[in-house]
Amino acid sequence: MKHNDSNRYLPKSSVCDDLPHACNHRLVLKEISKEQSLVMQLRAIVLPALEMNQNSELVSQMFQSILDCSSMVIAELLHCQSDAPAVDMLVDDKETVQRISNDVIEDSARPQHHHQNKRRRVAESMSFDTPVPHYDGHQWRKYGQKQINGAKYPRSYYRCTYGKEQGCKATKTVQQYDPVTNTASDHSIMYKAIYYGRHTCNFNGNDSGISIPKDNGETNTHRNHDLVHYNNNQCSIVSVTCSHPDDHQTFLDGNVVHDTYGDIIPRNINMDWQLDTIESVQLDFDNWDWR
DNA sequence: CTCATTTGACCCAG
């Protein structure tokens, strides 16, 4: 029985009822993830432009509602996709991100060498294909970059900025897809961002991962390309964890500012985002189905 | 001076 295209993704009483096969789940999840990514990009462009507009709050809420809807659908799909592990959809590169099954060794039971295991624990990982790998609402500090065999672009290694002071063990790697193998239909620059470990850092009682300095007026200590500014209690992020000069440089082209991550930044807009924008961009780590 | 990034060296799992 052929589905009408316009109804293909419409939920009935439950998304699951309409999607009996795992392959359908996968397709829908992929499409919704793409949609979320696009909405986030769009919001990053639109909201700064509306900063002084009276409708900016309404627009912000509408963006949030759209993202909430798709998040809900994803959650529902993941929930009923019991036969196909949820992580598989996101950790699709099993060559490099293998699942370690139930016999994960607890940290406390591991032998404590001078250096920790060089091979990363891949059990708690999730990956995203995204054109904006750095807008995830968390603050990261780059600690390494490596040219990976067979890959055109280097892989960058990040750990949570607050890893030292709060013992947060969250790390992530970001690698740009080779344009030859990039399957994105619009040929936009895509990155694979792989997240390892939960964020255990916490700031001022909020779970956003955004730190708001108590002195409420000065620029945060982050510098270089990892800019987080605060002005009168308003948090704005310029660009998060962009370190390599070849990786991320802005340049003017007509009426828009490009950066080499592939993001297009409207000219004359300094990419200031309000706090609620950043919070909503943050990935929902807490509700993720960690394996 | 402080702190983030860069990058070569090192470690170690496979």
Next chain:
DNA sequence: CTGGGTCAAATGAG
């Protein structure tokens, strides 16, 4: 032995 992940000294920005 190879290659991915991490360390840490050097460097540079603010």
